[in-house]
Amino acid sequence: MELKDKIAHSHEECTASAAAVRDALYVLSGKWKLPLIITLSAGPMRFKDIQRSLGDITPKILSKELQDLELNEFVLRKVLPTKPVTITYELTPYSGSLDKVLDELKNWGLQHRKKIKASIRRASAQG
Amino acid sequence: MELKDKIAHSHEECTASAAAVRDALYVLSGKWKLPLIITLSAGPMRFKDIQRSLGDITPKILSKELQDLELNEFVLRKVLPTKPVTITYELTPYSGSLDKVLDELKNWGLQHRKKIKASIRRASAQG
DNA sequence: CCGTATCCGTCATGATACTG
DNA sequence: CAGTATCATGACGGATACGG
Numbered sequence: 001m002e003l004k005d006k007i008a009h010s011h012e013e014c015t016a017s018a019a020a021v022r023d024a025l026y027v028l029s030g031k032w033k034l035p036l037i038i039t040l041s042a043g044p045m046r047f048k049d050i051q052r053s054l055g056d057i058t059p060k061i062l063s064k065e066l067q068d069l070e071l072n073e074f075v076l077r078k079v080l081p082t083k084p085v086t087i088t089y090e091l092t093p094y095s096g097s098l099d100k101v102l103d104e105l106k107n108w109g110l111q112h113r114k115k116i117k118a119s120i121r122r123a124s125a126q127g
Numbered sequence: 128m129e130l131k132d133k134i135a136h137s138h139e140e141c142t143a144s145a146a147a148v149r150d151a152l153y154v155l156s157g158k159w160k161l162p163l164i165i166t167l168s169a170g171p172m173r174f175k176d177i178q179r180s181l182g183d184i185t186p187k188i189l190s191k192e193l194q195d196l197e198l199n200e201f202v203l204r205k206v207l208p209t210k211p212v213t214i215t216y217e218l219t220p221y222s223g224s225l226d227k228v229l230d231e232l233k234n235w236g237l238q239h240r241k242k243i244k245a246s247i248r249r250a251s252a253q254g
Numbered sequence: 255c256c257g258t259a260t261c262c263g264t265c266a267t268g269a270t271a272c273t274g
Numbered sequence: 275c276a277g278t279a280t281c282a283t284g285a286c287g288g289a290t291a292c293g294g
Contacts, residue, residue, distance in 0.1 A: 018165045020234075021236055022162070023239065023240055030267090031266085035145045035148075039141070039145075042141065057267095057268095058268055060269095060279085061267060064266095087277095097235065097239075100235070101231045101232060102148060104228045104231045106148050108225065109149070109151035113150055157286080159287090174255075174257070185287080186256080186258085187259085187289090190257060190258075
């Protein structure tokens with residue numbers, strides 16, 4: 001079955017597909033959301049730990065991204081009654097709904113990278 | 128199986144996953160690439176037709192997006208020896224490799240929209 | 255018709271500094 | 275530690291106009 005058979009059945013369905021895909025990409029947009037989710041998949045972490053784990057994200061951006069993910073119910077913010085309070089972030093069960101998407105995206109990314117490398121090799125050989 | 132079992136096996140694999148996912152999102156990034164692919168899934172089209180079909184994309188942006196997609200071998204540009212020449216754009220077979228990704232993205236986008244609506248209803252009822 | 259060139263506004267991201 | 279505030283910037287998308 002080809003792409004056009006799966007996606008572009010009619011004008012309306014085509015529009016609907018495009019809208020749904022764009023919804024998804026919108027929610028997952030930005031430089032950090034996916035890396036953040038993948039990082040948190042290791043378990044609950046504190047703000048500073050996440051920051052270190054992601055390398056060079058600034059607190060402002062991290063804060064914003066975490067809030068976004070919280071709003072979309074991918075991430076749960078927990079305040080532990082220690083003294084002073086400890087705050088942790090962890091993935092919600094709902095984040096599991098991204099499993100397939102993430103997996104497909106990962107697989108596709110891997111195979112695409114290989115393909116691009118091969119293309120470049122071919123192009124160089126030709127030139 | 129949970130997300131953490133599928134994605135974050137080890138530090139290296141976690142990093143690799145994140146990189147692959149970001150590769151994929153990078154290639155598909157921007158406001159128009161997916162809508163463009165979905166539009167072209169109806170068959171070969173000329174520049175002006177695509178422009179009309181996408182609604183309000185400007186020629187500069189469309190040109191750039193088409194070039195990006197050509198580079199990544201999703202789209203083939205054909206120059207037909209009519210007089211004056213006719214130029215068409217069509218999907219390559221390789222674009223079919225996106226089938227699964229697109230499908231998962233579409234499904235996820237649809238279910239997520241439903242969930243968000245339900246959340247808003249719940250929040251309103253509470254407040 | 256098929257684009258490219260120029261200019262411009264907006265938004266995402268980031269550096270730095272600061273508060274509780 | 276866990277953030278917020280302020281300021282800066284650069285990429286992206288778009289409007290308009292023009293060239294082949």
